[in-house]
Amino acid sequence: MFRTLLVSIITSFVLLGCNTGKTEKSQVKKEKQNQQVDSANVVKRDMYGTPVDSFQVADHEIKRNESLYVILDKFDFTPKEIHSFTQKARNVLDFNNLRPGQRYRTYASVDDNGISRLVWQPNKLEYVVFDWAKDSLKAYRAAHPLKKKKSVASGEVSSSLYQTISDKGASPLLAYKMADIFAWQINFFGLREGDSFNVLYEKQFIGDDFWSVGDVLAATFNHRGEIYQAYKYSNGEVEGYFTNEGKSVEKALLKAPFKFSQRISSPFSRNRYHPILKKRRPHYGIDYAAPRGTPVLSVGDGIVTKAEYGNGSGYIVKIEHNGVYQTAYMHLRGFADGIHRGAKVEQGQVIAYVGNTGMSTGPHLHYSLYKNNQPVNALGIDLPSSESIPDSLMEDFKKVRDSLNKQLESKNSNSAGDTENESMITYVNNH
Incomplete structure (x- = not known):
């Protein structure tokens, strides 16, 4: 009886195994058939998404x-x-x-x-x-969808950053992006032979064709023996480039050159009627109606490039804040002590006083802001922020910073030119 029971159990297992094998083969066959059907139903589309x-x-x-x-x-x-x-x-x-x-x-x-x-x-x-x-x-x-690849470029400056990056086989646009990031720390017209850089950035491709330079993710610049670092960090609370310690690489500019608000008597305009010349012409600045003698403040740190009488502009002060931003203050009554060409000024420092000099119909300040030597509306442009990483985000920032440093260091051995990290690929700008 026991022998009969044992044979029955073994037979059952054999039959179960056979049935299981048949079931698995049937499922595989069914999946292949479904794949063939799906493949047959795939609509062939061109580069514009049209069938x-x-x-x-x-x-x-x-x-x-x-x-x-x-x-x-x-x-x-x-x-x-x-x-x-x-x-x-x-x-x-x-x-x-x-x-x-x-x-x-x-x-x-x-x-x-x-x-x-x-x-x-x-x-x-x-x-x-x-x-x-x-x-x-x-x-x-x-x-078209853009494919992004992380790349590293590094080198030693021989003549200019633009030329050095071009010689390394990278896009010259990378030089402009780096100059914009470090504009508050480095005078890129005063680079010395031997200055060096190491930068992690994104290349953008359409298919296999290079399109443009994307974001700079991290960069190190050795300028005259001093090391400058910048890391891109984006969070719901803050966004921008920050130093190794989490301080903003950018420095803020004041929205207006006064301690207290002053009335705007004439806004920035491409076609304003001039009250003295009696004709329409651009008004590349903002006029603030303020009492004679009101202190005028520098909107940011910088170097005075002009402090003189300028005919129609009256007494004028011009300040170079960095390689990107410049400001001008016109129709002044006079200059504050120590304000002359070549003088260094700090943000909020009194540089002059409201006057009525030059072509002016009454006491006021004409204030102009320039970005890359082009006049811009100071009230309509997003000015740099000096906001640092808050304590609540420092741990997250450090993780991002350390990860970017590892990617920079992993490519450091290949400093002869631009290298690519082919594994880092994402897609954006889909149809």
């Missing part, structure tokens, strides 16, 4: 003197239709940007001679889609 199997696709090049009207006319749209399309597309397309040599692609239905979609590519990254769905135009802008 090409549904259309007859043709590529074209804009010829000399061709406009959108001429292009659409070639595809048998009526003048009335073209007028309607161009009116609807004005918010999406600047027709003045159509240039000879630019590419566009048309999509015609397989069973219809007319086109139902047109894609115009003004540059390698962006494109504009015109989609005629159910006799109505849908126009929108889009961009």
